[in-house]
Amino acid sequence: MLQGKNVVVGVAGGIAVYKVVDVVSRLKKQGANVYVIMTQSAANFVTPLTFREISGHPVVVDMWAETTNWNVEHIALASCADLFLLAPATGNMIGKIANGIADDMLSTTVMATTAPVLLAPAMNTNMYLNPIVQQNITKLTQLGYHFIEPGCGMLACGTEGVGRLPEPEAIVAKVIDMFNCKKDFAGKKVLITAGGTQEAIDPVRYIGNRSSGKMGYAIAKAAVSRGAEVTLISGPTHLTPPVGVTFQSVESAAQMRDAVLSHYSDSDIVIKAAAVADYRPQTMSPNKIKKNSATLELVLEKNPDILFELGQLKKHQILVGFAAETQQLLVHAQEKLTRKNLDMIVANDITLPGAGFNVDTNIAKLIYRDGHIEELSKMSKEELAEIILDRICI
Numbered sequence: 001m002l003q004g005k006n007v008v009v010g011v012a013g014g015i016a017v018y019k020v021v022d023v024v025s026r027l028k029k030q031g032a033n034v035y036v037i038m039t040q041s042a043a044n045f046v047t048p049l050t051f052r053e054i055s056g057h058p059v060v061v062d063m064w065a066e067t068t069n070w071n072v073e074h075i076a077l078a079s080c081a082d083l084f085l086l087a088p089a090t091g092n093m094i095g096k097i098a099n100g101i102a103d104d105m106l107s108t109t110v111m112a113t114t115a116p117v118l119l120a121p122a123m124n125t126n127m128y129l130n131p132i133v134q135q136n137i138t139k140l141t142q143l144g145y146h147f148i149e150p151g152c153g154m155l156a157c158g159t160e161g162v163g164r165l166p167e168p169e170a171i172v173a174k175v176i177d178m179f180n181c182k183k184d185f186a187g188k189k190v191l192i193t194a195g196g197t198q199e200a201i202d203p204v205r206y207i208g209n210r211s212s213g214k215m216g217y218a219i220a221k222a223a224v225s226r227g228a229e230v231t232l233i234s235g236p237t238h239l240t241p242p243v244g245v246t247f248q249s250v251e252s253a254a255q256m257r258d259a260v261l262s263h264y265s266d267s268d269i270v271i272k273a274a275a276v277a278d279y280r281p282q283t284m285s286p287n288k289i290k291k292n293s294a295t296l297e298l299v300l301e302k303n304p305d306i307l308f309e310l311g312q313l314k315k316h317q318i319l320v321g322f323a324a325e326t327q328q329l330l331v332h333a334q335e336k337l338t339r340k341n342l343d344m345i346v347a348n349d350i351t352l353p354g355a356g357f358n359v360d361t362n363i364a365k366l367i368y369r370d371g372h373i374e375e376l377s378k379m380s381k382e383e384l385a386e387i388i389l390d391r392i393c394i
């Protein structure tokens with residue numbers, strides 16, 4: 001998502017510096033070129049070597065060090081930046097920037113950059129709430145600097161309150177959000193389902209499927225960053241819900257149905273990436289079933305087809321389904337598109353390597369209501385998520 005983008009990360013001196021190592025690593029994984037500038041006090045918490053290894057670039061600390069680059073270093077970094085992230089933004093560093101002080105490499109580079117600057121404050125609660133710090137933040141906000149709100153909780157100083165560095169995932173999501181100027185889903189309410197449902201057999205066993213939730217979570221994340229108000233209803237997964245979604249966790253198809261129906265009338269777009277169990281045990285044994293016999297028979301009954309019901313109730317909503325097939329992909333997917341009254345169906349042949357369940361990529365065919373089919377090559381689920389949203393928007 002950040003392929004080829006230059007992100008300069010300015011690290012000021014606070015205990016939260018250790019979390020910024022993870023931020024740098026995550027930015028790299030998103031494809032960004034990351035350059036780190038540290039203050040001398042930040043280097044007391046984590047060594048520049050750590051950031052050099054993670055970012056893959058030399059780390060700049062000292063204004064007066066011998067450079068390998070004939071360019072004036074702070075000017076070179078200031079002008080290569082597509083975005084400047086300051087994390088942790090200490091009270092001291094915020095004060096310097098707000099008051100035009102440039103007395104070290106970091107504050108000098110911030111002054112010299114024309115790139116958008118994102119500050120992630122982290123400090124003791126009383127410091128953060130100090131009117132001088134608050135005034136500096138207001139002043140910088142009015143000047144066009146961007147802030148990500150600090151979190152609340154237990155701080156390193158032992159007190160509880162506001163002032164924690166936001167979680168690395170939230171900082172990276174904000175960075176991606178700032179690059180993603182496409183806000184074509186602003187004002188749209190998008191309901192997304194993800195993951196597989198679990199149908200209880202007894203208190204310890206269930207019928208489930210191999211869905212990891214990756215596809216649905218990728219769509220939710222992309223929709224949030226494009227400005228949508230997203231509700232994500234998910235079966236059990238190992239994933240962390242994307243920042244900014246309204247999240248509801250469910251277990252069974254029946255629970256997913258109730259959750260989906262309660263949000264349906266208020267939704268503009270529904271995308272059903274969840275793998276919903278078609279059948280559930282007719283009865284759930286209240287106690288753990290003992291292995292007393294050589295065979296065990298389970299009677300299964302049909303689950304409600306949630307998407308079919310949505311198709312019946314459809315008014316203004318755009319309905320997008322998925323079809324996971326092992327044979328006759330197009331035939332089955334087209335049949336589901338028509339029977340469930342969908343606007344588009346994302347058909348994935350789950351027998352192909354790199355497609356379908358529990359992998360990071362997918363290979364899909366998009367089938368539209370008018371019968372038109374768009375064949376897509378293998379791509380990451382994040383990329384596919386963007387394409388699905390692009391097509392919904394047209």
Ligand code: PMT
Pocket residue numbers: 194195196210211212213214215216253272273274275276277278303304305306307308320321322323324325336348350356357358359
């Ligand atoms: O989660 P991942 O590991 O990333 O894997 C992604 C995925 C393979 C789960 C996803 O890409 C996918 O194909 N999801 C749909 C899987 C599925 O259940 O397909 P289906 O053909 O059985 O169902 C068709 C559509 O009806 C789906 O949108 C499904 O959510 C919906 N459905 C199905 C049954 C049911 N009882 N109620 C439903 O709403």
